[in-house]
Amino acid sequence: MVTAVEQRVVRSTAGEHRYDHLVLATGSEPVVLRGQRESATAHVLRTRADAARIRAALRPGARIVVVGAGWIGAEVATAAVRQGCDVTVVDSAATPLANALPAAIGDRTVPWYRGAGVTLRWGTAVDRITPTGLLLDDGAELAADAVVVGVGARPATSYLANNGVGVRTHRDGAVVVDARLRAAASNVYAIGDIASWPSSRFGTLRTEHWDHAAQSGAHVARAILGDARAYDPVPYVWSDQWGRCLQLVGHPVADAELVVDEGDGPDRWVAWWTSGGRLVAALAVNQPRLIRAARRSIERGDAVGAPAAAAGHPWSER
Template identity: 50%
Template sequence: MSEQREQRPRHVVVVGAGLAGVQSAVALREAGFTGPVTVIGGERHQPYDRPPLSKAVLLGSAEHPAFDVDFEALDITLRLGLDATGLRTADHALDTADGPVRYDVLVLATGAEPVTLPGSESTPGVHLLRTLDDAARLRPVLDRQCDVVVVGAGWIGAEFATAARAAGCAVTVVEAAARPLAGTLPAEVAAPMADWYAGSGAELLTGARVESIEEGAVLLADGRTLPSGAVVVGIGARPATEWLAGSGITLGPDGSVTADSALRTSLPDVYAVGDCASFPSARYGTRLLVHHWDNALQGPRTVAAAIMAAEKREQPPVYDPVPYFWSEQFGRFVQYAGHHAHADTLLWRGDGADAAWSVCWLRDGALVAVLAVDRPRDLAQGRKLIGSGAALDPERVADPALPLKSAAL
C-alpha cells in the first residue's frame, strides 16, 4: 500500500486564487511537475490581478483584470467560489463547504483581508477596496461624484483618494495618526507626502479618530461630523489565516503563517506564500511579512522549487528577496525597495518639496532600503546595491546629480 502511494503522482492543492496561488500552480508546471494541481479560491470570478482595482477598474477604464493564464492548457484545475473552512493535517484533508479535499502537498496562499472598523460592516455606504466586487460597488460612487470620506492615509487610502479626485469627488481623508503612513515611514520622509493631498484638492485630517459611522456621516472623537455620500475604509490588512485555528500550523503574533527560508510551514507537506506568510530574512536579520505584489510574484518560484526538491530529496532553495512595492498616487510614482527598520543612517537625494526625490537608508555603510518618488533609476540601481551588500560613499549617495550606483566603493 505504501509503495503504491509513493508511485502515484502527488496531488498539490493550492488554497487561494490570487497572484501567489495562481503563480504557485504555474511555477510548478514550469518546474516540470506533472502531477495533479488544484487551485481553490473563495471568489467566483476568474482569478485576477489586484493592483488595477484601485486604478483602471475603479475608474472604469478596465473591466476584469484576469490573469493571462491558460489553466486548461497547463492542466490546472480551478475550484472557484469555494472557501476553505478548516484543515485536518493528520488526514491530509482540506475542509470546504463541498466536503473534504484531499492533498499530498498543500500550498497556503490565502492572502490578506482588510481590517474593518468595528460596527461599520453593516452600515450603508461603507466600503472596502480589496476585491473585484468591492471595486464594482465603488464605481457608481465615483460616477455620482459623491462626497467621499476615506478612513486611513496609508497606501490604499492615498490611491483611492487619487482615483476619487480624478473622478471629481470631494474627498476628505481621516487619519488617526499625526501624519500619513505613520506606521510605515519616518516623520521627516512622510511629511512631504502630506502636502500631496492638498495639492490634489483632497482634505487631510490627521490626529482624527473615528468615533462612529452613520448613514451619510462620519463622527469623529473630537465631536466633528463629516457629511459623506460614501465612506471607504483603508486602515490596513491582516493575514487571512483564522480558518487555520486548531490545524497545528504555527502562526506568528501578527497572524501570519511562520514559514521557514524555503517557505515550508511547521507541518510536513504544507507550504505558505504571499500575504499570509512571514519568512526569515538573513539579509535583514528578522522575520518579514510583506503585503505587496512583488512578494506574491517571487515567492511561488521558491515554493515550486522547494516542492520539486522534496520530490527529489534535494536541498531546498532559500527565499530572501529584497522587498519591493510601488504606489501611484496624486500624479506621482512612488517606489520602495528593502527594509529600513534597523538602518542607522538616512540620506536624502533631492528635496522633498521638489517633484522628484529619493531617500536612502544605510546600515553599517551599506544600503538597506530606498524610497524613490519619480526617480526610477534610483530605485533600480538601489535595489541592485541592496542585493549586493556593497559599501557606499555617503557623500555620493546624498548627491542627487550622481547616479546612485556610482556611490559603491
C-alpha cells in the same frame, strides 16, 4: 470555506480535498471600523468586486471620505479626485504613510494632497461609521456619500486555529515559515500576505504587497519541484498617487540613518537608509531606474560611503 486542515486532507464547506503538497495562500482580510458592517455606503478595497463598488461611488460631486492615508488610501483618494469628487482624508497619524515610513518622508507628500484640493484631518481617529457618514473621536461628524476604509489588514488564517499539521501562527495570525516558506513538515507552505518569513538582511518580515505575493508563489512552485534554495528577496513596493510614482525597496530598519536628497524638486527626489555601512532601503519619486539600481545594491550587500557628488546618492547605478 475551509473548516479544517489535516494531514493530507483539507476539509471545507464544499467537501474534502486530498493533497500531496498544500500551499496556504488565503491573503488578508481588512480591518473594519465600528458600524462599518451595517453601512451600505462604507467600502474596503481588497477584491475586484470591492473595486467595482468603489468605482460606482466615485461620481462627480460625490462626498468621499477616505479613512487611512496609507498606500491604499492615497491611491483611492487620487482616483476620487480625478473623478471630480469632494474628497476628505482622515488619519489618526500626523502624516501619510505613517505605518510604512517615518514622518520625515510622509510629510513630504502632504502638499500633494493639498494641491489636489483634498481636505485633511490628521491626528483624528474614527469613533464609528454612521448611516450618513462617520463620527470622529473629537465629536465632529463628517457627511459622506461613500466612505472608503483603508486602516490595515490581518492575515486571513482563522481556519488554522486547530490545524492538524503543526502550522504555527503569531498572535496577529501570520503563519510562521522557514527560509523555504515551509509552514509544517516538508509539504505545507505559506505565501503572500500570511507568511512571516526570515530575511537574512532584515530579520522576520511579513510583506503585504503584490511583488512579494508573486515572488513567494513562484518560489514555492519551484520548491515543490525540488529547488531547495532559500527565499530571500529584497522587498519592493510601488504606489501611483497624485501623479507621481513612489517606489520603495528594502526595509528601513529601526537603527538605520535616513538621508533625503532633494533632487530636481518635489516631483523627483530620493531618500535612502543605511545601517552598518550598507544600504538597507531606498525610496524615490518618479525615478524607476534609480530604484532598480538600489535594489541590486541591497541584494549584493554593497558597502556605501558618502553620496557621489554627481549622482546625489551613495550606490552604483550598474
